[in-house]
Amino acid sequence: MKKVNLIFTVFTLISFTLMMSSCQKEDTNPQTADTKAAEDNSLAEGIFDNVSVMADEAYNLKTGGSRDDGIVFGGCVTVTLDTTVMPRELVIDFGEENCLCLDGKYRRGRIIVTFNGRYKHPGTVITHGFEDYYVNDNKVDGTKVVTNMGPNDEGHVYFTIEVVGVIHLANNAGTISWNSSRQREWVQGYETPNRWDDIYHLTGTADGIRPNGMTWEAEIFEPLRNELACRFIVSGTVEIRPENRPVLLLDYGDGSCDNIATVTINGEVYTIYLR
Numbered sequence: 001m002k003k004v005n006l007i008f009t010v011f012t013l014i015s016f017t018l019m020m021s022s023c024q025k026e027d028t029n030p031q032t033a034d035t036k037a038a039e040d041n042s043l044a045e046g047i048f049d050n051v052s053v054m055a056d057e058a059y060n061l062k063t064g065g066s067r068d069d070g071i072v073f074g075g076c077v078t079v080t081l082d083t084t085v086m087p088r089e090l091v092i093d094f095g096e097e098n099c100l101c102l103d104g105k106y107r108r109g110r111i112i113v114t115f116n117g118r119y120k121h122p123g124t125v126i127t128h129g130f131e132d133y134y135v136n137d138n139k140v141d142g143t144k145v146v147t148n149m150g151p152n153d154e155g156h157v158y159f160t161i162e163v164v165g166v167i168h169l170a171n172n173a174g175t176i177s178w179n180s181s182r183q184r185e186w187v188q189g190y191e192t193p194n195r196w197d198d199i200y201h202l203t204g205t206a207d208g209i210r211p212n213g214m215t216w217e218a219e220i221f222e223p224l225r226n227e228l229a230c231r232f233i234v235s236g237t238v239e240i241r242p243e244n245r246p247v248l249l250l251d252y253g254d255g256s257c258d259n260i261a262t263v264t265i266n267g268e269v270y271t272i273y274l275r
Contacts, residue, residue: 044178109133122150137170174211
């Protein structure tokens with residue numbers, strides 16, 4: 001994909017968690033009540049982060065790219081692009097039945113993306129919405145807005161990202177409400193046509209309401225490093241403050257591309273796995 005034609009964020013996140021993974025945390029220690037807030041936060045992070053990844057891939061497909069370059073879509077996705085309207089509209093349709101994607105997630109429904117300019121242009125605003133959209137049978141509602149803010153003091157292009165979302169968990173397991181306010185800095189790969197060398201740093205805050213009605217807040221302490229060539233966030237830390245529970249420190253590691261992260265609670269360190 002030629003970056004001069006990109007409109008959308010090749011987003012990860014916080015895992016792919018942010019990127020190419022919609023990351024839900026899998027608890028492997030006995031303190032489930034304490035680590036559950038980290039799981040819920042990471043599930044929301046991954047689902048909403050991957051929306052931008054897919055918008056980028058969809059735009060690439062409609063502007064001369066090949067499905068062979070895909071990192072999320074399988075063969076069951078239909079993409080339409082309408083450039084006769086303003087803002088432009090991009091529709092990603094996974095169909096009415098679950099579609100197995102390349103990142104191992106099942107999706108159905110539609111993502112509706114509108115935008116008023118190219119991804120690299122300062123001032124471009126990209127809005128993502130949903131129509132009966134599900135990830136692994138979790139229904140997703142809400143909006144995600146990405147705005148290109150131009151270069152920062154270090155000369156890196158950065159974006160603001162605002163999410164107001166709700167995830168209706170599969171099997172009637174309740175809902176997760178999630179709001180986030182982030183900045184995403186493009187620290188490497190901006191000048192090259194190869195998106196696989198792109199690296200982003202993510203900072204900011206989030207808050208949410210868990211299925212049991214308890215709240216939590218999250219703040220990125222060390223910038224999350226998203227290397228597009230890796231499915232997972234490779235480094236960075238997030239402090240998570242659950243209501244009436246101990247403060248957690250979520251650590252994505254030392255830069256290795258793997259699915260291992262740790263959660264520190266009251267000085268005790270527990271291993272969790274990104275999925």
